[in-house]
Structures are given as structure tokens and as C-alpha cells.
Amino acid sequence: xxxQSMNNTAVDLRRIFEAQNLSVYxxxxxxxxxxxxxxxxxxxxxxIGPSGCGKSTLLRCYNRTNDLIPGxxxxxxxxxxxxxxxxxxxxxxxxxxxxxxxxxxPNPFPKTIYDNVAYGLRVNGMKxxxxxxxxxxxxxxxxxxxxxxxxxxxxxxLSGGQQQRLCIxxxxxxxxxxxxxxxxCSALDPISTMRIEELMKELKQEYTIVIVTHxxxxxxxxxxxxxxxxxxALDGGKRVGYLVEVDTTDKVFSNPADQRTRDxxxxxxx
Amino acid sequence: MTLAEQSTGYQRxxxxxxxxxxxxVLDVGFWGLTLLLAIGAGAVLIWVILQTxxxxxxxxxxxxxxxxxxxxxxPVTNVYGVLPQIYGTLITSFIAVALAVPLGIGVAIFxxxxxxxxxxxxxxxxxxxxxxxIPSVVLGIWGIFVLIPAIRPFFRFLNANFGWIPxxxxxxxxxxxxxxVGLVLAIMIVPVIISITRSTFEVLPRDMxxxxxxxxxxxxxxxxxxxxxxGLSGIISSVMLGLGRALGETMVSAMLVGNANRIDISWLxxxxxxxxxxxxxxxxxxxxxxxxxxxxxxxxxxxxxxxNILAEVVIRRFQNVE
Ligand SMILES: Nc1ncnc2c1ncn2[C@@H]1O[C@H](COP(=O)(O)OP(=O)(O)OP(=O)(O)O)[C@@H](O)[C@H]1O
Ligand SMILES: [Mg+2]
Numbered sequence: 001x002x003x004q005s006m007n008n009t010a011v012d013l014r015r016i017f018e019a020q021n022l023s024v025y026x027x028x029x030x031x032x033x034x035x036x037x038x039x040x041x042x043x044x045x046x047x048i049g050p051s052g053c054g055k056s057t058l059l060r061c062y063n064r065t066n067d068l069i070p071g072x073x074x075x076x077x078x079x080x081x082x083x084x085x086x087x088x089x090x091x092x093x094x095x096x097x098x099x100x101x102x103x104x105x106p107n108p109f110p111k112t113i114y115d116n117v118a119y120g121l122r123v124n125g126m127k128x129x130x131x132x133x134x135x136x137x138x139x140x141x142x143x144x145x146x147x148x149x150x151x152x153x154x155x156x157x158l159s160g161g162q163q164q165r166l167c168i169x170x171x172x173x174x175x176x177x178x179x180x181x182x183x184x185c186s187a188l189d190p191i192s193t194m195r196i197e198e199l200m201k202e203l204k205q206e207y208t209i210v211i212v213t214h215x216x217x218x219x220x221x222x223x224x225x226x227x228x229x230x231x232x233a234l235d236g237g238k239r240v241g242y243l244v245e246v247d248t249t250d251k252v253f254s255n256p257a258d259q260r261t262r263d264x265x266x267x268x269x270x
Numbered sequence: 271m272t273l274a275e276q277s278t279g280y281q282r283x284x285x286x287x288x289x290x291x292x293x294x295v296l297d298v299g300f301w302g303l304t305l306l307l308a309i310g311a312g313a314v315l316i317w318v319i320l321q322t323x324x325x326x327x328x329x330x331x332x333x334x335x336x337x338x339x340x341x342x343x344x345p346v347t348n349v350y351g352v353l354p355q356i357y358g359t360l361i362t363s364f365i366a367v368a369l370a371v372p373l374g375i376g377v378a379i380f381x382x383x384x385x386x387x388x389x390x391x392x393x394x395x396x397x398x399x400x401x402x403x404i405p406s407v408v409l410g411i412w413g414i415f416v417l418i419p420a421i422r423p424f425f426r427f428l429n430a431n432f433g434w435i436p437x438x439x440x441x442x443x444x445x446x447x448x449x450x451v452g453l454v455l456a457i458m459i460v461p462v463i464i465s466i467t468r469s470t471f472e473v474l475p476r477d478m479x480x481x482x483x484x485x486x487x488x489x490x491x492x493x494x495x496x497x498x499x500x501g502l503s504g505i506i507s508s509v510m511l512g513l514g515r516a517l518g519e520t521m522v523s524a525m526l527v528g529n530a531n532r533i534d535i536s537w538l539x540x541x542x543x544x545x546x547x548x549x550x551x552x553x554x555x556x557x558x559x560x561x562x563x564x565x566x567x568x569x570x571x572x573x574x575x576x577x578n579i580l581a582e583v584v585i586r587r588f589q590n591v592e
Contacts, residue, residue, distance in 0.1 A: 123487040
């Protein structure tokens with residue numbers, strides 16, 4: 001039913017990701033159950049919900065970084081622009097080139113600022129106009145002015161907020177189609193957070209963004225759509241995450257369809 | 271402020287004075303002890319060097335720096351020089367490092383980067399650590415009775431087919447030679463390189479790998495372009511440790527190098543090393559020769575020191591670049 005409302009409000013918008021009854025297992029315990037959810041092109045979609053409800057897990061499905069976790073298994077149906085993402089013929093390396101990711105902890109490589117941004121270009125053989133692309137990416141990430149005189153210093157020597165913007169620059173340098181962000185501001189101060197939020201709105205012109213956040217204000221400030229996830233205990237005491245509802249951010253925060261969502265967004269949640 | 275408040279404030283500021291307890295005495299005592307031990311370790315090193323230099327003094331006076339360039343070792347006429355030994359030491363250590371480094375890094379990557387499940391890698395890692403426990407005299411005997419017969423055909427093959435390359439040239443190889451020593455030394459130092467490189471890789475953050483893979487890099491690109499540069503200082507220190515071991519290893523060299531006092535460009539011919547010279551001559555050495563052997567030992571210590579300093583300089587360079 002939740003996808004229904006999304007379909008109605010967004011008939012004219014392209015669906016980048018379509019998940020149907022998607023479940024994720026780690027070893028033999030289920031972490032995320034039966035998610036049916038669409039991600040729309042050129043929009044920012046926020047994932048919110050209590051810790052452990054599978055937000056990061058779902059995010060990792062989109063660029064197949066779940067493949068890197070031993071024992072992780074994805075079941076169900078997930079398409080990227082109409083193509084089955086978990087088809088045997090799909091090369092995850094190519095998928096990850098098109099679908100960039102920014103992590104919770106800034107994770108620049110122990111290389112120079114320049115080499116950090118150029119890294120994705122180099123491994124993908126996009127070696128023309130390196131200087132130009134590096135500058136453009138740093139500008140887009142609102143970092144250029146702060147680092148233009150020290151491109152040859154280590155990326156790891158920047159402040160946390162600058163490092164996170166460097167990671168964003170690194171991700172957009174390869175011109176991905178989608179950018180996935182897993183709590184990108186959780187390690188940052190309010191000012192850096194604000195800059196990154198502004199940046200997201202900027203980037204929306206060109207990219208589709210999916211962001212996981214624990215900060216409700218952040219979701220309501222930046223996201224067009226918000227998906228609320230929750231977790232419930234199974235018989236064995238293990239917890240499994242599921243999607244409660246997804247709708248426009250306005251609707252989710254002001255007039256959600258589900259009581260659990262209402263409790264969560266109003267702060268009355270467990 | 272009421273009187274009561276003042277008095278609690280006063281009470282809280284109590285106890286800031288220096289503790290006059292046993293804890294403090296222990297603190298100071300422990301500090302003194304560690305300082306003493308640290309100085310002791312340095313002092314022992316300096317004492318050994320000075321003592322060696324002192325015993326070598328007659329030879330140092332007699333031969334001076336020319337000792338390093340001399341090529342004869344003649345106890346009858348008491349003319350001594352260690353150029354062939356320096357040459358053999360450097361060549362065998364070079365071969366050992368050249369073989370052990372790629373192998374060691376490769377195995378360390380295999381063991382840490384998820385190429386095989388834990389139940390495969392754990393016993394392999396354990397077995398490798400056990401190599402360190404083999405006494406070098408056992409390796410020497412193994413070299414003589416097992417390795418030489420097994421590898422001689424390979425040496426002959428190299429000599430027959432690639433003899434035009436100077437390092438494989440010369441007469442038909444018999445078995446004892448520089449390459450053989452290099453090989454066995456490589457076996458000895460490879461576990462050192464593996465275990466240090468492995469622990470270097472193990473502490474690199476997981477996010478660093480995922481970050482690279484998430485940009486569309488393959489596993490190999492991630493290893494070559496991110497992990498190895500990030501772990502470079504650890505890798506280099508493992509190589510330095512291994513090199514130090516190869517330079518100073520005695521038993522293997524003495525038993526396998528062939529003890530021929532000559533400089534041959536070919537690795538397939540017998541040669542000698544400083545350690546092999548000392549080990550083989552010391553037993554029946556007269557006074558002057560003992561001094562010369564001490565001098566040779568001093569040269570070896572200085573050689574190790576120079577190599578270590580050079581390596582340190584190289585590391586500094588690399589760290590500034592990366
Ligand atoms: N690498 C992993 N191996 C095994 N189980 C995992 C792994 N990663 C996550 N899980 C499990 O999957 C469930 C969902 O985790 P996930 O990290 O997706 O939650 P989350 O919603 O992102 O939580 P948070 O808000 O705390 O980041 C949890 O129960 C967690 O224990
Ligand atoms: Mg998470």
C-alpha cells in the first residue's frame with residue numbers, strides 16, 4: 001500500500017530503484033524483510049528509523065557492497081533502471097562506479113587531496129582532464145576554496161567536516177548516477193552539517209540521492225521522500241527490520257498513515 | 271556565599287597536594303627502572319662495538335681502510351682483506367630479500383584479504399610462524415642433504431640455457447653457491463615479512479577497502495593502489511628486519527656458500543660471506559688473524575648499520591610522498 005501512494009504521487013517520475021519483497025540475510029538470520037520501495041530520479045529520499053532496523057543494510061543493496069560482507073544474502077527483486085541488480089550477468093564493479101557511496105565515518109585514503117579525488121577517475125580509466133575534473137568536483141563539494149592551495153597535502157590531515165566533503169568530492173568525481181549516503185553528518189558539527197545539507201540540495205539537480213539519517217530535522221529539511229523503517233523481535237529474540245511506510249516527507253512528518261510512524265517522528269518512540 | 275558553601279568548596283580543593291604515598295614512590299621507582307633498562311640496552315650495544323673494535327685494533331692499524339678493498343685472506347703471510355666477503359654478503363642478502371619480499375607480501379595479502387576462508391588461512395599462517403622456530407643449523411643440514419640434490423638440476427638448467435646472462439654464467443654449478451644461500455635465507459626471512467605485513471594489513475580500516483571498492487575499483491586495484499601504499503611503512507620495516515637477519519645469518523652461509531674466497535659475478539659459483547669467514551676461520555686462528563676476524567665483524571656491523579640507515583631514509587622519503 002505504501003508503494004501505491006508513491007505510485008500515485010509520482011506517475012510521471014522515473015523510478016531509479018525498484019525493490020519488491022526484498023529480504024536480506026546475514027548468515028542464517030534475517031535482517032530486513034519484504035521491503036517494497038521505489039527510489040525516484042532526481043529526488044532525495046531519506047531512510048529513518050531506530051537503530052538496527054536495516055537502513056544501512058538496504059542502502060548497501062543498492063550498490064552491492066553487501067557482497068563484501070561474508071554470509072550476506074539478498075533475496076527478492078531489486079532493479080536499477082529496469083535491470084535486475086542481482087542478476088548473475090551484472091558486474092558489481094560496474095554497478096559501484098555508477099552508484100556512489102558516502103560513509104558514516106569520513107574515510108579518505110591516506111593519499112593527497114588531489115589523489116583522493118582522482119582515485120576513482122584513475123581506476124576507471126577516465127584520465128583525461130584530471131586537473132579539471134578534480135577542481136570541478138572539489139568545487140561542487142564546496143571544498144575547493146579551503147584546499148586549493150594544498151592539493152598535495154594528505155587528505156587525512158583535513159578536519160572531519162572537510163574530510164567528509166572530500167569523500168563527497170571523490171564520489172561525484174566519477175559522475176555517478178546515484179549517490180548513497182549513510183549518516184554522512186553523524187560525525188560532524190552543526191556548521192559542517194549545514195554545508196553538507198546545502199550541498200545535497202545542490203547535487204539534487206544532477207544526481208539522485210538516498211540518505212540514511214538519525215536526525216529527523218535533517219530528513220525534513222533535505223528529503224523529498226522519507227521512508228520509515230522499524231524493527232520487531234522474532235521468536236528467537238533476534239530482530240528483523242521492515243519498511244513501515246514511505247511517502248513525501250511532508251506527509252510522513254505531518255500526517256503519517258501509520259501510528260508507529262507518528263510515534264517515531266513525534267519522539268514518542270521506545 | 272554562605273559559610274556552608276564555602277566549607278564544601280574548601281573540602282573539594284583538598285587532596286590536590288602531591289600524594290605522599292607508596293603509589294608515588296612506586297611511580298618514581300618504575301620510571302627509574304625503565305630508564306635504567308633503556309640505558310642498559312644502549313650501553314650493551316656500544317660496549318660490544320667498542321670491545322670488538324678494541325680486539326680488532328691491531329688489524330685496523332695494519333690494514334686501515336684498505337682492508338675493505340683487499341681480496342686476499344692469507345693467514346700464512348698475514349695479509350687480510352674482505353672485499354669478497356662483503357660482496358658475497360650483499361649478494362646473498364639481496365637475493366634473499368628480492369625473493370622473500372614479493373612472496374611475503376603476496377602471502378600476507380592472500381591471508382588477510384579474504385581470498386580464502388578462515389579455516390584455510392589459519393593453519394597456513396600458523397605453519398609459517400613455525401618456520402621461525404627451525405634452528406638455522408637444521409636448515410643448513412637440510413640444505414646440504416635435501417635442497418642441493420633437488421635443486422642442482424635447476425642450477426644446471428639455468429647455467430646451460432641462461433649462461434649468457436653473467437649472473438648465471440661460469441662453469442657447471444655443483445651446488446654450493448650464492449644463489450643457494452640466497453634461497454635458504456629467503457626461506458628464513460619470509461615468515462618475518464609475512465607476519466609483519468599481515469598485521470599491518472589487518473589494522474587498516476575496513477572502511478578504507480569498502481571506500482575504494484565503492485568507487486568501482488576492483489579488489490586488485492584496491493590492494494595495489496590503496497592498501498599497499500597505506501601499509502608501506504609496515505612493509506618496509508618488515509623488509510628491514512628481514513634484511514638485518516639475512517646480513518647477519520651465519521650457520522646457513524657457512525654451511526652452504528662453498529667458502530671460496532673469490533669475487534665471481536656469477537651467482538651459480540661458490541663464494542663466501544663475512545659471517546661464513548668468521549665461523550670457518552675462528553677455531554684455528556692465530557693472534558693476528560683473530561684481530562683481522564674482529565675487524566671483519568666490525569665491518570659487518572657497520573654494513574648492517576649503513577643498510578638500516580639507508581632504509582630509514584628511504585622510508586622517510588616515501589612517507590612524505592604518500
Ligand atoms: N556485517 C554484518 N554482519 C552481520 N549482521 C549484520 C551486519 N551488518 C548489520 N547486521 C545486522 O543487520 C541488522 C540491521 O543492521 P543495519 O546496520 O542495517 O541497521 P541500521 O538501521 O543501519 O542501524 P543504525 O541506525 O544503527 O546504523 C542488525 O540487526 C545488525 O546486527
Ligand atoms: Mg546504519
